[in-house]
Amino acid sequence: xxxxxxxxxxxxxxxxxxxxxxxxxxxxxxxxxxxxxxxxxxxxxxxxxxxxxxxxxxxxxxxxxxxxxx
Amino acid sequence: xxxxxxxxxxxxxxxxxxxxxxxxxxxxxxxxxxxxxxxxxxxxxxxxxxxxxxxxxxxxxxxxxxxxxxxxxxxxxxxxxxxxxxxxxxxxxxxxxxxxxxxxxxxxxxxxxxxxxxxxxxxxxxxxxxxxxxxxxxxxxxxxxxxxxxxxxxxxxxxxxxxxxxxxxxxxxxxxxxxxxxxxxxxxxxxxxxxxxxxxxxxxxxxxxxxxxxxxxxxxxxxxxxxxxxxxxxxxxxxxxxxxxxxxxxxxxxxxxxxxxxxxxxxxxxxxxxxxxxxxxxxxxxxxxxxxxxxxxxxxxxxxxxxxxxxxxxxxxxxxxxxxxxxxxxxxxxxxxxxxxxxxxxxxxxxxxxxxxxxxxxxxxxxxxxxxxxxxxxxxxxxxxxxxxxxxxxxxxxxxxxxxxxxxxxxxxxxxxxxxxxxxxxxxxxxxxxxxxxxxxxxxxxxxxxxxxxxxxxxxxxxxxxxxxxxxxxxxxxxxxxxxxxxxxxxxxxxxxx
Numbered sequence: 237x238x239x240x241x242x243x244x245x246x247x248x249x250x251x252x253x254x255x256x257x258x259x260x261x262x263x264x265x266x267x268x269x270x271x272x273x274x275x276x277x278x279x280x281x282x283x284x285x286x287x288x289x290x291x292x293x294x295x296x297x298x299x300x301x302x303x304x305x306x
Numbered sequence: 307x308x309x310x311x312x313x314x315x316x317x318x319x320x321x322x323x324x325x326x327x328x329x330x331x332x333x334x335x336x337x338x339x340x341x342x343x344x345x346x347x348x349x350x351x352x353x354x355x356x357x358x359x360x361x362x363x364x365x366x367x368x369x370x371x372x373x374x375x376x377x378x379x380x381x382x383x384x385x386x387x388x389x390x391x392x393x394x395x396x397x398x399x400x401x402x403x404x405x406x407x408x409x410x411x412x413x414x415x416x417x418x419x420x421x422x423x424x425x426x427x428x429x430x431x432x433x434x435x436x437x438x439x440x441x442x443x444x445x446x447x448x449x450x451x452x453x454x455x456x457x458x459x460x461x462x463x464x465x466x467x468x469x470x471x472x473x474x475x476x477x478x479x480x481x482x483x484x485x486x487x488x489x490x491x492x493x494x495x496x497x498x499x500x501x502x503x504x505x506x507x508x509x510x511x512x513x514x515x516x517x518x519x520x521x522x523x524x525x526x527x528x529x530x531x532x533x534x535x536x537x538x539x540x541x542x543x544x545x546x547x548x549x550x551x552x553x554x555x556x557x558x559x560x561x562x563x564x565x566x567x568x569x570x571x572x573x574x575x576x577x578x579x580x581x582x583x584x585x586x587x588x589x590x591x592x593x594x595x596x597x598x599x600x601x602x603x604x605x606x607x608x609x610x611x612x613x614x615x616x617x618x619x620x621x622x623x624x625x626x627x628x629x630x631x632x633x634x635x636x637x638x639x640x641x642x643x644x645x646x647x648x649x650x651x652x653x654x655x656x657x658x659x660x661x662x663x664x665x666x667x668x669x670x671x672x673x674x675x676x677x678x679x680x681x682x683x684x685x686x687x688x689x690x691x692x693x694x695x696x697x698x699x700x701x702x703x704x705x706x707x708x709x710x711x712x713x714x715x716x717x718x719x720x721x722x723x724x725x726x727x728x729x730x731x732x733x734x735x736x737x738x739x740x741x742x743x744x745x746x747x748x749x750x751x752x753x754x755x756x757x758x759x760x761x762x763x764x765x766x767x768x769x770x771x772x773x774x775x776x777x778x779x780x781x782x783x784x785x786x787x788x789x790x791x792x793x794x795x796x797x798x799x800x801x802x803x804x
Contacts, residue, residue, distance in 0.1 A: 252392075
């Protein structure tokens with residue numbers, strides 16, 4: 237019967253796994269439902285973070301309702 | 307502290323630090339990794355304090371067995387602590403944990419594990435595994451006062467959680483909804499949703515609903531409300547899928563993910579399921595979205611309200627968004643379960659380090675099967691530029707973004723006031739929701755940036771711990787980065803208008 241070496245023992249690992257939390261995000265409800273994302277000038281969406289701030293005025297980049305509906 | 311008479315004593319955390327003669331430091335997520343050339347660890351001496359102690363598992367520790375459908379060549383096993391923290395561990399560690407029953411001493415454990423392995427393991431080696439690996443993770447009870455056990459603190463995790471349905475209520479809801487996962491029901495739902503989509507997008511169209519919204523923007527409130535119900539039902543789908551597979555879902559709640567409000571379901575217990583069971587849990591939310599859309603289509607058949615069709619279209623957008631694999635949406639978990647790697651974000655650093663010319667080969671990478679390693683590496687190659695550009699953009703344009711958000715909130719507040727004065731209360735409500743969402747985005751952007759700064763500071767301090775020259779370098783680099791950022795903001799004129 238072979239002996240387990242200490243080098244082998246040191247390679248034994250344990251790892252904390254993150255909680256599995258399935259998400260249903262309101263990202264496009266907060267951004268996509270705002271029918272005023274056209275803003276002024278060439279605004280651009282910042283992908284994952286979904287805010288708009290490039291080239292032009294930054295007024296009213298996220299708004300709902302009585303703002304500038306398309 | 308003396309052990310309680312008549313009770314198997316635990317191991318001392320204090321002793322662990324002494325035995326290894328190391329600088330006391332927080333336990334990291336991965337217990338230990340070594341390079342091949344590193345000297346072997348020193349075993350605890352046979353006459354060290356308490357070597358003959360009988361170890362016992364910490365209260366509430368549950369041994370879940372092998373992680374099924376693993377992407378590792380040697381599948382790891384899972385242990386769950388009483389606080390719900392799941393720990394993935396290599397086979398030998400798990401075998402040792404399995405043999406700890408509160409009555410066996412390390413010699414007896416070594417004998418049994420040796421039989422299991424077909425290889426010889428000594429009592430001292432068992433002591434080493436217990437004190438260096440299992441004890442710091444809170445799997446084995448410590449004899450002294452319970453110290454804080456490490457908890458996973460994953461990158462891009464949900465924050466500021468609140469409960470909507472307790473664990474018990476989520477289990478009841480999940481159990482009630484499990485019939486929806488029966489084979490014939492699933493087939494009926496999928497066939498029906500294909501038929502509805504074909505009719506909606508190829509025959510009927512969304513023009514009627516859009517015209518209604520343009521005539522009366524308050525209808526957005528209805529669409530938004532249905533969208534929220536759909537999101538909540540989506541989470542019930544995860545709970546039901548988890549429950550159908552035989553695991554217990556945790557609570558359903560709401561929190562902040564990056565800068566967005568998000569519903570969530572804790573399905574941590576699904577780690578114990580087979581790959582199919584985990585995938586059912588992952589896909590349960592999207593499946594319930596389909597069920598919800600069928601309900602909306604039924605309501606439309608009864609009422610002819612075009613707004614319902616608009617809500618169906620929005621639900622499709624939600625479903626597409628959910629398939630994104632680069633943040634912790636359903637697509638991330640689906641990919642993770644398909645390749646059998648439970649925490650892809652934890653592979654980012656090891657994969658990057660392994661790719662460097664003199665990088666350390668990390669068992670979290672080298673242990674993966676070839677196919678899993680290829681997919682995980684490809685995912686890492688995609689996620690790094692995506693996150694870097696997203697976060698980089700936010701940092702570079704933070705004053706401008708926040709000024710824009712602030713101006714937008716001010717304008718919405720003005721419009722809301724006007725709507726109230728004009729007795730258009732529904733419109734005012736829409737504006738109020740807009741203000742709330744903008745405020746949330748503003749707070750979220752600051753939260754993300756401060757969180758990023760905090761992580762960088764922690765990394766810098768860890769890198770330079772005990773090395774004054776490095777500490778000086780890290781401080782200088784931090785100050786230089788701040789100065790460069792301030793100069794960029796100023797030259798861009800981002801402070802104008804504040």
